[in-house]
Amino acid sequence: MSDPDAKSETVLALPSNMTPSPVTSKGHPCSSLSVTYVSRRKLVEVVDGLLGVMTLSSTCKKPCVHSGSDEIAADNAWLAKCPSALSSFDQIIASMEGKKIALFLDYDGTLSPIVNDPEKAFMSPEMRSAVKNVAKFCPTAIVSGRSRDKVFEFVKLKELYYAGSHGMDILVPYSGSQSITNDDKEAKLFQPAREFLPMISEVNNSLVEATRSIKGANVENNKFCVSVHYRNVDKKDWKLVADIVDNVLNAFPRLKLTTGRKVLEVRPVIDWDKGKAVEFLLRSLRLDDPEIVLPIYIGDDRTDEDAFKVLRQRNCGYGILVSQVPKETEAIYSLRTPSEVMEFLNSLVRWKEQSP
Numbered sequence: 001m002s003d004p005d006a007k008s009e010t011v012l013a014l015p016s017n018m019t020p021s022p023v024t025s026k027g028h029p030c031s032s033l034s035v036t037y038v039s040r041r042k043l044v045e046v047v048d049g050l051l052g053v054m055t056l057s058s059t060c061k062k063p064c065v066h067s068g069s070d071e072i073a074a075d076n077a078w079l080a081k082c083p084s085a086l087s088s089f090d091q092i093i094a095s096m097e098g099k100k101i102a103l104f105l106d107y108d109g110t111l112s113p114i115v116n117d118p119e120k121a122f123m124s125p126e127m128r129s130a131v132k133n134v135a136k137f138c139p140t141a142i143v144s145g146r147s148r149d150k151v152f153e154f155v156k157l158k159e160l161y162y163a164g165s166h167g168m169d170i171l172v173p174y175s176g177s178q179s180i181t182n183d184d185k186e187a188k189l190f191q192p193a194r195e196f197l198p199m200i201s202e203v204n205n206s207l208v209e210a211t212r213s214i215k216g217a218n219v220e221n222n223k224f225c226v227s228v229h230y231r232n233v234d235k236k237d238w239k240l241v242a243d244i245v246d247n248v249l250n251a252f253p254r255l256k257l258t259t260g261r262k263v264l265e266v267r268p269v270i271d272w273d274k275g276k277a278v279e280f281l282l283r284s285l286r287l288d289d290p291e292i293v294l295p296i297y298i299g300d301d302r303t304d305e306d307a308f309k310v311l312r313q314r315n316c317g318y319g320i321l322v323s324q325v326p327k328e329t330e331a332i333y334s335l336r337t338p339s340e341v342m343e344f345l346n347s348l349v350r351w352k353e354q355s356p
């Protein structure tokens with residue numbers, strides 16, 4: 001059912017208790033724990049903070065192969081706090097107590113390795129096959145900052161659910177059926193930021209124009225949000241990128257800024273994120289009974305923390321952070337790389353195949 005190109009798309013009404021509302025600012029711009037939301041009013045005050053976040057993300061290097069004892073101790077402390085989901089696999093399975101798994105997967109940095117060119121963040125055939133196999137017995141959703149169409153182009157699996165634009169563009173089955181092979185005709189769209197579409201298009205054009213002269217800067221239109229990539233920008237120009245984004249956003253008081261992996265993300269000022277998207281999907285797919293369903297969310301980025309937090313607060317299911325370095329996180333478990341994510345998914349498949 002979840003083909004993002006489904007022709008008969010209808011926009012769903014907001015559930016009354018999940019109405020997105022405007023927010024101002026949440027979290028400190030330099031906090032790695034919470035997603036950084038920067039309201040327009042605050043942006044001028046925090047451009048330096050923004051630069052701090054940009055700089056901070058550049059200093060997070062993967063551990064050196066020849067780790068010294070300090071690194072090993074830090075690594076052990078990290079794994080004690082956020083154990084490997086592979087080492088803890090038996091424990092995770094044991095805690096399921098016969099429940100069904102609902103799987104939520106981030107895309108970039110989780111299913112595909114981080115690469116310099118966002119257009120080339122391809123998923124390996126082996127990873128695609130792992131996701132396809134796991135989706136045969138776990139309802140599986142991709143929750144990405146990318147536009148829904150673009151992430152579908154990468155993943156190419158019709159049997160999954162897709163939430164693009166950080167959860168602001170969700171395709172769900174009309175009936176709310178748990179089936180993962182529904183007909184396209186039953187699909188409906190949930191787009192809580194639909195009214196922002198013209199504004200996002202306008203800010204995208206302004207950002208493309210304003211960053212044109214900065215070598216390496218890349219603006220990506222993700223439909224309900226816009227990514228300004230600075231991964232390929234010389235570090236000396238990062239302040240310029242922050243200033244330009246600040247300047248452009250001056251004209252858009254209803255847009256806010258979040259930060260990701262060498263990317264600044266412009267999005268509508270509504271209280272909606274990947275965590276809300278996970279809650280919405282669980283409800284829509286009738287998978288929100290914690291006695292029956294155990295949700296697992298795997299992601300690598302700050303924006304995934306909202307989803308980890310929701311699972312932690314519900315005291316049901318597990319957030320799994322993909323990271324090679326210790327991080328402040330709301331996740332319960334960790335995996336180091338997309339390869340380990342694949343190993344985890346394959347372990348789930350093997351376990352299911354061996355289950356009576």
Ligand SMILES: O=P(O)(O)OC[C@H]1O[C@H](O[C@H]2O[C@H](CO)[C@@H](O)[C@H](O)[C@H]2O)[C@H](O)[C@@H](O)[C@@H]1O
Nearest residue numbers: 107108114115116118121144145227231261263
């Ligand atoms: O929620 P996600 O699926 O993880 O998407 C978040 C952003 O991912 C992409 O950017 C990141 O990956 C790129 C490719 O590896 C990399 O070049 C970039 O530096 C990363 O920030 C995507 O391009 C963004 O639009 C997404 O918002």
